[in-house]
Amino acid sequence: MPQSKNDVVLEVKDLKMHFPITRGLFRKVVGMVKAVDGISFALKRGETLGLVGESGCGKTTVGRCISRLYQPTSGEIYFKGKNIADVPEKELKPLRRNISMIFQDPYSSLDPRQNAGSIVGEPMVVHRLVKSRDEYKEKVKHLFEIVGLNPELTTRYPHEFSGGQRQRIGIARALAADPDVIICDEPVSALDVSIQAQIINLLMDLKSEGEKRLTYIFIAHDLSVVKHISDRIAVMYLGRIVELTTPRELYNNPLHPYTQALLSAVPVPDPEVEENRERIILEGEVPSPLFPPNGCALHQRCPIATPECSKTVPPLRECSEDHWVACLRI
Amino acid sequence: MGRLLEVKNLRTQFKTFDGIVKAVDGVSFYLDEKEIIGIVGESGCGKSVTQLSIMQLINRPGKIVGGEVWFEGKDLLKYKQHGPEMRSIRGGKIAMIFQEPMTSLNPVLTLGYQLAESLILHLKMSKEEARKRAIELLGMVGIPSPEDRIDDYPHQFSGGMRQRVMIAMALACNPKILIADEPTTSLDVTTQAQLLELMVDMVHKFNSSLILVTHNLGVVARYAQRIYIMYAGRIVEEGTCKEIFKRPRHPYTKGLLRSVPRLDVEGERLIPIEGLPPRLTDLPDQCAFLPRCPYKTEKCSTSPMPELRSVPGEGHKIRCYVDIPEVDYATV
Numbered sequence: 001m002p003q004s005k006n007d008v009v010l011e012v013k014d015l016k017m018h019f020p021i022t023r024g025l026f027r028k029v030v031g032m033v034k035a036v037d038g039i040s041f042a043l044k045r046g047e048t049l050g051l052v053g054e055s056g057c058g059k060t061t062v063g064r065c066i067s068r069l070y071q072p073t074s075g076e077i078y079f080k081g082k083n084i085a086d087v088p089e090k091e092l093k094p095l096r097r098n099i100s101m102i103f104q105d106p107y108s109s110l111d112p113r114q115n116a117g118s119i120v121g122e123p124m125v126v127h128r129l130v131k132s133r134d135e136y137k138e139k140v141k142h143l144f145e146i147v148g149l150n151p152e153l154t155t156r157y158p159h160e161f162s163g164g165q166r167q168r169i170g171i172a173r174a175l176a177a178d179p180d181v182i183i184c185d186e187p188v189s190a191l192d193v194s195i196q197a198q199i200i201n202l203l204m205d206l207k208s209e210g211e212k213r214l215t216y217i218f219i220a221h222d223l224s225v226v227k228h229i230s231d232r233i234a235v236m237y238l239g240r241i242v243e244l245t246t247p248r249e250l251y252n253n254p255l256h257p258y259t260q261a262l263l264s265a266v267p268v269p270d271p272e273v274e275e276n277r278e279r280i281i282l283e284g285e286v287p288s289p290l291f292p293p294n295g296c297a298l299h300q301r302c303p304i305a306t307p308e309c310s311k312t313v314p315p316l317r318e319c320s321e322d323h324w325v326a327c328l329r330i
Numbered sequence: 331m332g333r334l335l336e337v338k339n340l341r342t343q344f345k346t347f348d349g350i351v352k353a354v355d356g357v358s359f360y361l362d363e364k365e366i367i368g369i370v371g372e373s374g375c376g377k378s379v380t381q382l383s384i385m386q387l388i389n390r391p392g393k394i395v396g397g398e399v400w401f402e403g404k405d406l407l408k409y410k411q412h413g414p415e416m417r418s419i420r421g422g423k424i425a426m427i428f429q430e431p432m433t434s435l436n437p438v439l440t441l442g443y444q445l446a447e448s449l450i451l452h453l454k455m456s457k458e459e460a461r462k463r464a465i466e467l468l469g470m471v472g473i474p475s476p477e478d479r480i481d482d483y484p485h486q487f488s489g490g491m492r493q494r495v496m497i498a499m500a501l502a503c504n505p506k507i508l509i510a511d512e513p514t515t516s517l518d519v520t521t522q523a524q525l526l527e528l529m530v531d532m533v534h535k536f537n538s539s540l541i542l543v544t545h546n547l548g549v550v551a552r553y554a555q556r557i558y559i560m561y562a563g564r565i566v567e568e569g570t571c572k573e574i575f576k577r578p579r580h581p582y583t584k585g586l587l588r589s590v591p592r593l594d595v596e597g598e599r600l601i602p603i604e605g606l607p608p609r610l611t612d613l614p615d616q617c618a619f620l621p622r623c624p625y626k627t628e629k630c631s632t633s634p635m636p637e638l639r640s641v642p643g644e645g646h647k648i649r650c651y652v653d654i655p656e657v658d659y660a661t662v
Contacts, residue, residue, distance in 0.1 A: 054518035054519065054520060054521075055518055162606055164606070192372040192373055192545070192607075193372060193545060193547070193586060193589060193590055194372060194585065194586060194589050194602060194603040194607075195602070195606075196589070196590075196602075197589035197590070197591075197600040197601070197602030197603070198602040198604075200591070200600055201599065201600055201602060204599075221518065221519065222519075223519070223593060224590070224591045224592060224593045225591050227591065227593060228591035228600070229591075248596070251593065251594075261520055262519060262520060263593065264523070265519045265520045265522065265523035266519060266548065266593050267523075267546070267548025267549050267551060267552045268548055268551065268592055268593055268594050269547035269548045269551045269575065269587060269590060269592065270551055270575055270592070270594070271551045271552075271571045271572050271575050272572065272575075272576075273594055274548075274551050274552045279523070279527075281520075281523055281524055281527060282520050282524075285488055285490055285491075285521065286518070
């Protein structure tokens, strides 16, 4: 890399995404769901950032804002140094080539009336990356091979494939336009355990083998999967990042009470380890993002909350090197 | 501890246009009093159909074609599906919690009505008694101010709350056996932890036994005493929880354990099970795991489906010809 600044592929600054709730004939705005409420992070080339949290924490919305499937309410998203948060719809095409997405449900994210080959090849046609019919066919076959599918299956339709194979088609499509960043939104949660490992390995291989040094944003609710694949993990709660650090640090030294509870809630497949594990069980449920609590969003469920926590929103600050926490008590 | 439930050679099939699907093909297992057992397998392995067969909840095109289900000295499969004996057992002595709390509650009836229904039916309570008990039960499963919430409808509750109501409903008649079929799969991790703790607490409190059906190896490791691993409609390995996690002896179990990323282990490369599960319409005569098995030998491809055989370790059995080298799972 010629310049150090080029190393950062993606930088998100104070990203906010608020969805209005409307009522009545004139669609009067009666409330705001603050799905994402001020998120910042930076991604280096070749890095994998894991975004974890429970449903409704805004992790998917972050992914969709970055790929500009949503127009963010405010904030900046720098991709290779250019702010893409306000780029108008018409000029988004080159961006879509560089940032692609893998979706959660391999059963509904593929067009049932398009055959597998054309699903995979479509991005190349849209972005005019191939010059001849032969080159196109060659490239589609190559993509099939990369993701571990038989190239003779290009004429089959999605329903003829199993869940794991469909997810491979989704990955091949995401790779087709040769992107810099791939946003993986729960890519393995709809798959069976034995198939999950195949897909996780494939994603990791693509990153280490390709010449391009792919950058991933890996969104999932399963902390053990995220820990396995990520270089850094951001734990989200109600639209904000509460802790951001390396997987090892997160597991060995979780600082935020929510991270601690999340870690202890994930069962480990080993009865002997389980017997000696401490369990922190949070009371109650995640509050509605429509009426988020004042101050720290966790304070009603937090075992170490003080009256101060209900007044001040804790900022995300660096506690030790590369370990960021948003908690007033730490 | 007495034997509470014994399932022998249960077989359930579905007739489809593609042929007969042998969803459950000779499954035998038992459950002792106050015991928690885990039944583990991937989707389509027959774990849920096994449980539905015990309750005789299989409808056409499915049919229970053979086997016995012994409970309190009687074979439940001898009873008619809609007969009075079966109806008194279903929800009374054996209760079930289903996977989706969203769809297993009736949306047009209040929770109080749905809770009281089984109390009035099975325990012959009066309406007032049943209502009082229903409020008590809601309180026990941690619903705040149950006397106000009892007249609410399911849509007024969150997913976790609804599953709490399901637990209350299942335990309302103090059943001997609770069957929980993927009880927490559709819920968030922290809610999942809350609910599993609650369910196991309640099972202890009511002196019931629990059959935990799941694909999550971590959940069974935390709660089950004994485990059955299913693959393609059959049990392929059974034994105590500690034994199976420490010394898995069936290649499938071993593969399953190695393919899940673990929170407490540094991220090495996962070792997936190659290939896909077999189609249940044309199962081979040989071992169903054969095409995916890394340990297969000559004998496996020429011999019929292996029977369950005992291996060292308390009650440890596997359905496999091969003695795979004994390596601790933790060191794999």
